Amino acid sequence: MKYKHALFLNPYIESHATSVMKLFPPTGLEYVAASAKGCVDKITLFDLRYEKDLTNPVNLLDFIRKEIDVICVTIGWDRQFKEICGLLSCMPQDIPLIVGGYKATEMTEELFKTCPPIKIIVRGEGEETIKEIFKGIPLKDILGISYRQDGKIIHNANRPLSNVDAILAPDRSLRNNDYRLTVNGVNVMNLTFDSVLSARGCPYNCKFCTFNLNPLGQKRTYAARSVNSVIKELKEIDAKVVLFSDDNLFTDIKRAKELCDAIVEHKIKKRFVAQARLEIANHPDLLEKMVKAGFKALLLGVESPHDRILKQLDKGFNSATIRKAFKVLNKYPIYYSGYFIYGNIGETKEEMLYISQFAKEIGVDSIACNKLRIEKFSPLRSLAENTPGYHITERGELYSDMYDYPALKKIGRTIKFSFYTPSRYVKILWKNICVTKFFTFGEVLSLSIVIPRLIVAAIKREVQKGRLVDSLKRTFLSNRA
Numbered sequence: 001m002k003y004k005h006a007l008f009l010n011p012y013i014e015s016h017a018t019s020v021m022k023l024f025p026p027t028g029l030e031y032v033a034a035s036a037k038g039c040v041d042k043i044t045l046f047d048l049r050y051e052k053d054l055t056n057p058v059n060l061l062d063f064i065r066k067e068i069d070v071i072c073v074t075i076g077w078d079r080q081f082k083e084i085c086g087l088l089s090c091m092p093q094d095i096p097l098i099v100g101g102y103k104a105t106e107m108t109e110e111l112f113k114t115c116p117p118i119k120i121i122v123r124g125e126g127e128e129t130i131k132e133i134f135k136g137i138p139l140k141d142i143l144g145i146s147y148r149q150d151g152k153i154i155h156n157a158n159r160p161l162s163n164v165d166a167i168l169a170p171d172r173s174l175r176n177n178d179y180r181l182t183v184n185g186v187n188v189m190n191l192t193f194d195s196v197l198s199a200r201g202c203p204y205n206c207k208f209c210t211f212n213l214n215p216l217g218q219k220r221t222y223a224a225r226s227v228n229s230v231i232k233e234l235k236e237i238d239a240k241v242v243l244f245s246d247d248n249l250f251t252d253i254k255r256a257k258e259l260c261d262a263i264v265e266h267k268i269k270k271r272f273v274a275q276a277r278l279e280i281a282n283h284p285d286l287l288e289k290m291v292k293a294g295f296k297a298l299l300l301g302v303e304s305p306h307d308r309i310l311k312q313l314d315k316g317f318n319s320a321t322i323r324k325a326f327k328v329l330n331k332y333p334i335y336y337s338g339y340f341i342y343g344n345i346g347e348t349k350e351e352m353l354y355i356s357q358f359a360k361e362i363g364v365d366s367i368a369c370n371k372l373r374i375e376k377f378s379p380l381r382s383l384a385e386n387t388p389g390y391h392i393t394e395r396g397e398l399y400s401d402m403y404d405y406p407a408l409k410k411i412g413r414t415i416k417f418s419f420y421t422p423s424r425y426v427k428i429l430w431k432n433i434c435v436t437k438f439f440t441f442g443e444v445l446s447l448s449i450v451i452p453r454l455i456v457a458a459i460k461r462e463v464q465k466g467r468l469v470d471s472l473k474r475t476f477l478s479n480r481a
């Protein structure tokens with residue numbers, strides 16, 4: 001074997017986590033590590049969110065120098081990019097450092113420039129590529145990589161997307177920890193989480209979304225694993241809550257029904273969460289099967305209350321369809337979290353602020369509002385660039401002469417606080433305890449014990465961010481943009 005001991009590292013550190021960032025495993029990294037098995041003598045996988053000792057770089061580097069002869073790091077998110085570059089720059093120059101992931105693919109040039117120890121960047125999906133690197137195939141012959149040679153950066157051609165049925169599921173025995181609900185640094189209850197990817201890609205083409213495009217602009221054609229292989233993976237999972245991280249688990253309705261039936265037939269008792277499109281409301285028989293199979297929560301892209309914006313985003317439905325869909329959805333004991341986008345091209349402040357009112361009207365249980373982002377291959381890029389008064393930052397943030405970035409942030413806080421009133425938190429608890437029964441009695445009891453600690457942690461966070469007074473004012477007095 002070319003290498004003896006490979007380290008697969010998720011470099012994110014969440015010691016002062018502000019939210020639920022420690023909930024799920026690093027799926028992409030786990031897929032690549034599973035694929036590398038058999039091509040290296042030993043694999044160690046560290047998720048720094050859970051490796052307290054190793055968050056000290058001295059300890060991590062000490063371990064690497066003693067044990068490791070190849071390092072593989074994932075960079076999937078915008079967050080902590082500078083900190084991760086700092087860590088990678090300290091890695092030993094004599095141990096090959098391979099980096100991959102969504103963000104690494106997007107930022108290939110910058111990473112080579114700022115982190116001298118990086119030898120290879122794997123662009124796009126990495127399962128086949130890592131095997132070829134570990135087998136010692138000459139770098140010039142490996143598709144989908146960029147690498148250093150004689151002081152230059154060489155970019156090889158892109159790798160065609162691979163067949164999903166040939167990809168091995170993550171090897172959960174490589175984990176050193178369970179994944180748990182941690183809010184503001186407080187371990188909330190004895191509830192464990194995992195995620196399963198049952199398909200890759202999405203056949204829709206919503207204009208704001210690059211989910212189904214990799215950062216190379218390659219569209220991932222929708223490709224689903226067989227129901228049997230998903231059931232086999234589910235049977236190996238100990239965690240109580242499983243997130244299907246597919247872009248939309250219900251793309252193929254017939255397959256989704258088969259999956260629900262198979263979950264019941266195999267007596268798999270989990271609480272499932274999935275990402276979905278609103279069209280699921282057109283299939284009450286599927287919704288019934290989902291409830292029987294244990295689906296407790298859906299993450300739904302609602303995006304906007306305004307038909308003009310929904311059309312601009314090419315979402316494929318309008319506000320009347322949204323209202324109609326929620327009338328059906330709200331008949332089922334499922335928790336609905338709606339994603340909304342604000343700061344759209346031509347959107348006024350009043351239109352943005354209407355999001356919270358609309359969310360209450362349709363009966364969604366919680367909302368997540370994000371500012372419109374224009375990523376490198378976003379189909380909205382030309383519209384944004386050609387609309388006078390609109391600007392895109394290098395990080396893909398969109399703002400306008402009318403609403404600069406701080407103004408948009410303020411609007412975002414107003415939307416959030418007008419939706420999340422104290423009574424909303426009570427409703428959320430009631431829905432999860434009494435309606436969907438997401439939490440068991442014992443879990444609710446342990447939740448009530450940590451509630452004071454959660455409040456203290458939330459206050460500490462607001463103090464750190466210098467916005468405690470503003471948050472209290474918005475919650476209890478007046479919430480103005």
Ligand code: B12
Pocket residue numbers: 021024025026027028029031032072073074075076077078079098099100101102103122124125126127130195197209210211212243245246247370
């Ligand atoms: C499921 C999902 C989630 C789940 C996470 C589940 C989990 N297990 O982590 C949830 C709902 C919690 C989530 C939350 C968020 N998400 Co999200 N999420 C996704 C989604 C839809 C799928 C991710 C996935 O599992 N992909 C499948 C795996 C197999 O692909 P992959 O991770 O890219 O890995 C492959 C390659 O990149 C490569 N690779 C990866 N690592 C490595 C390492 C090496 C060494 C090598 C060689 C190769 C390699 O090989 C892998 C296998 O082929 C993606 C969109 C998408 N379709 O990719 C967005 C996405 C990753 N999320 C995104 C964002 C912004 C977020 C949030 C910040 C949203 C928010 N505002 O709160 C949070 C942050 C959470 C966090 N942990 O920090 C963005 C990231 C953009 C960016 N550059 O930052 C994406 C790309 C969507 C988008 N276009 O906006 N998300």
Ligand code: SF4
Pocket residue numbers: 202203204205206209210211212247248277301
């Ligand atoms: S927003 Fe959802 S449905 Fe639309 S293209 Fe993206 S993943 Fe598919």
